[in-house]
Amino acid sequence: DQQVKQNSPSLSVQEGRISILNCDYTNSMFDYFLWYKKYPAEGPTFLISISSIKDKNEDGRFTVFLNKSAKHLSLHIVPSQPGDSAVYFCAASARYGNKLVFGAGTILRVKS
Amino acid sequence: DSGVTQTPKHLITATGQRVTLRCSPRSGDLSVYWYQQSLDQGLQFLIHYYNGEERAKGNILERFSAQQFPDLHSELNLSSLELGDSALYFCASSVDPEVRTGNTIYFGEGSWLTVV
DSSP, X not given: OOSEEOOOSEEEEETTSOEEEEEEEOOXXXXXXXXXXXXXXXXXXXXXXXXXXXXEEEETTEEEEEETTTTEEEEEESSOOGGGOEEEEEEEEETTBSSOEEOOOEEEEEEO | OOSOEEEOSEEEEOTTOXXXXXXXXXXXXXXXXXXXXXXXXXXXXXXXXXXTEEEXXXXXXXXXXXXXXXXXXXXXXXXXXXXXXXXXXXEEEESSSSBOTTOOOEEOOOEEEXXX
């Protein structure tokens, strides 16, 4: 069963515009959410996270929004840059969980 | 560089064979996680060790096994390999035994396994 879903396999955005990547989850026990970025031939790298007690967390050009009632989170990248082109994975963990559960990933292409 | 080291980076082997993937966690990290990424799939959790003990098991086949040694490095053993086992296998590490708010897990570059 897919507890974390990223329904958009790919997204294409013009440089300088906003990129919005979406993620839905089904497990109401999840209370910690993370986004990872992955370039080809590299391992995933941590980007930003949010706890379930918050609805927004910002780090530079990256902002993650959490809507607990909808079991939905999104990653906003503003402004998008060509170097942001990568696969973005959404991940979640339950309280005192022993693992991160990942979505299938979304390929972001930022066109210059 | 995440500090997590995985070897080998690439491996081609035949069906029915056995391989061992090795992972050295970041210095000071006691937790090691193994994930599998197949084509068009997300990262599938396989198993988690903390300080030598198994903490959680995911979708790991019975043909697969893992262990964490006293020096904290970990090995993932894949046996009776099938074509469908071809995938990218990631190791990740962290300090804590659990994934807590505020911490994260750090991934290695992965081991590409091709079964022919």
